[in-house]
Amino acid sequence: MNQEVFAAVADALERGEPAALVTIVAAIGSTPQRVGAKMLVFADGRIVGTIGGGCYENDAFWKAREAITSRRPLLVHYELSDDFAQETGLICGGQMDVYIEPIEPSPELYVVGAGHVGFHLARLAHDVGFRVHIVDDREKFANRERFPFAAEVLAEDIPAWVARTPLPPHAYVVIVTRGHTNDLEALRSLAPRDLRYLGLIGSRAKIARITDALIADAMPAELLEHVHAPIGLDIGAVTPQEIAVSILAELIAVKHGKLKGRDAAELSMKWTPSSAKR
Numbered sequence: 091m092n093q094e095v096f097a098a099v100a101d102a103l104e105r106g107e108p109a110a111l112v113t114i115v116a117a118i119g120s121t122p123q124r125v126g127a128k129m130l131v132f133a134d135g136r137i138v139g140t141i142g143g144g145c146y147e148n149d150a151f152w153k154a155r156e157a158i159t160s161r162r163p164l165l166v167h168y169e170l171s172d173d174f175a176q177e178t179g180l181i182c183g184g185q186m187d188v189y190i191e192p193i194e195p196s197p198e199l200y201v202v203g204a205g206h207v208g209f210h211l212a213r214l215a216h217d218v219g220f221r222v223h224i225v226d227d228r229e230k231f232a233n234r235e236r237f238p239f240a241a242e243v244l245a246e247d248i249p250a251w252v253a254r255t256p257l258p259p260h261a262y263v264v265i266v267t268r269g270h271t272n273d274l275e276a277l278r279s280l281a282p283r284d285l286r287y288l289g290l291i292g293s294r295a296k297i298a299r300i301t302d303a304l305i306a307d308a309m310p311a312e313l314l315e316h317v318h319a320p321i322g323l324d325i326g327a328v329t330p331q332e333i334a335v336s337i338l339a340e341l342i343a344v345k346h347g348k349l350k351g352r353d354a355a356e357l358s359m360k361w362t363p364s365s366a367k368r
Contacts, residue, residue, distance in 0.1 A: 105195075106195045106198065108194050123142040132158075195221075200225065202226075207291065207330045208226070209330075213239070215338055225252075227248050248275070281304070281317060292320060293320065322336030322337040
C-alpha cells in the first residue's frame with residue numbers, strides 16, 4: 091500500500107501539485123493500522139492509501155487539507171477511549187499519533203528579465219532551492235552560458251511569452267525587465283492570475299505610472315493589491331547584488347508564511363495611483 095502512496099507523492103511533485111502526507115508514527119493498543127501506514131491527501135479531496143478507514147481517518151483527512159493551505163506540519167494524538175470516540179461514534183480503542191506533512195514541489199521562480207538584478211537573483215534563488223526559469227528578449231542575456239543552473243532559459247518577446255504561458259498557482263514571478271513597456275505588459279497579464287508571489291521592480295514613481303495606466307485601461311484596482319511593489323524587503327539595498335538579496339528575502343518570507351496578510355495600509359500606500367495623490 092505504501093508503495094502506491096510513494097508513487098503518488100512522486101507524481102504530485104512532478105506535476106507541481108500540493109498535497110499532504112499522513113503517517114502513523116506511534117500506536118498503542120487496538121488501532122486500525124500499524125506504525126508506518128500512510129495516506130496522501132490532495133486539496134481537492136482525493137486520497138491515496140489509508141491509515142485505517144473510519145477510525146481516525148476522517149479527522150486526519152480534514153486536518154491534512156488544512157495543512158495543505160497553511161503549509162505547516164502537524165502532529166495529532168488520538169485516543170478513542172475518550173470524548174473523541176463519543177463525539178464521532180468511532181470506537182476502536184487504543185492510541186495513535188499521526189504526523190501530517192504538507193508536500194510541496196520545489197518552488198518555481200520565474201525571473202522575467204535577465205539583466206543584472208535578474209542574474210544575481212536567479213543565482214541566489216537556485217542556491218536556496220528555487221527551480222529557476224529565465225525569460226528575456228535579449229539572447230546575449232538569456233542564454234545557458236549565463237544561467238547553466240536554470241531549469242529553463244528563454245530568449246523571447248516578453249509580453250508575448252507572458253500572455254501565452256500558463257503558470258502554476260504555486261509559482262513565484264519577479265518582473266525585473268529593462269523597460270517600462272515590458273513591465274507594463276507583463277503585469278497586465280500576470281496581475282489577474284492566481285500566483286504565490288508577484289513582484290515588480292522600480293521606484294514608487296514608476297510603479298504609480300504603471301498603476302495609473304492599468305487602471306485607466308479598466309483593470310480593477312483590487313487585482314493589484316497582491317503585487318509586491320516596490321519589490322523586496324526594505325534593507326536599504328543599492329547595488330544589483332543587494333537588491334537581489336532583498337528580493338530573495340521577500341520570496342523566502344512569503345514561502346514560509348511570514349508575509350501572509352501583509353498590512354492592508356502598506357499595500358494601499360504602495361499601490362495608490364498617482365492621480366489619487368494629487
